[in-house]
Amino acid sequence: MLRVLSAAAIGLVFGTGIVIAGMANPAKVLNFFDVFGTWDPSLLLVMGSALVVTFIGYGFVLRRPAPLFDRKFHLPTKRDLDVPLIAGSALFGIGWGIAGFCPGGAIPALGSGEPSPLIFVAAMIGGILGANALKAAFTRRQALA
Template sequence: MLLRTISAAAIGLVFGAGIAISGMANPAKVLNFFDIFGTWDPSLLLVMGSALIVTFVGYRLVLRRPAPALDRKFHLPTKREVDVPLVAGSALFGIGWGIAGFCPGGAIPALGSGEPAPFIFVAAMIGGIWLARGIKALSARRAALA
């Protein structure tokens, strides 16, 4: 258990450092990336493309193993269909990223800046998670009663 915790902390630190160094924790840089007809900054395209390549190769190598190094089995998603919650959640994620300039991966390391914006974003994100879970639970209860 201690090795898993240390490993998770080290991975989180490397990820957070990468986010900070690449500029993904800077909402102004992210918003300039989305402003293709104004002050467009294409540098994040390199960051995202690099992350995609590393992820693609990493998954191919890691999933060849019979099990992960620090667990008994891989915990991969089993749901394959595209449904309304997936599309709606993806749209909300994109809209939120475009409005605030933060995504969860960039907001968490940005908390270290001491600026209020990432704290407000993270609080709103936690509130949104809480609200979504409440709506899902209510929907499940209504479906059980029907």
């Protein structure tokens, strides 16, 4: 129960930060990338301060043997740079540049009641499902071969 309540509180803090910073606003996000047009460098401060806070926070948190509400930390274990990582990230960036939403911006934006984040999140879920079906089919084919 405490685990679920703390997750909701953390989500609320995350969403509040995203909304106040302007990361949920496609126009602001696209202007951040538009160095040769209507450039708005302020999101650099958002990313920069988020990184500094997380870096310092992880320094304290990851020194503990386990999180407060779990038996162990769940951290990524892969270390190597592979094609799916780079190709996937490249596609993600193209989509972000077209729509102006990234997942962390679009999900809090769902609470605005506007239609555009809803359309974006629905399409994104479609993309995740499609890609995972493709991955599963590929794994099956490799298992058969």
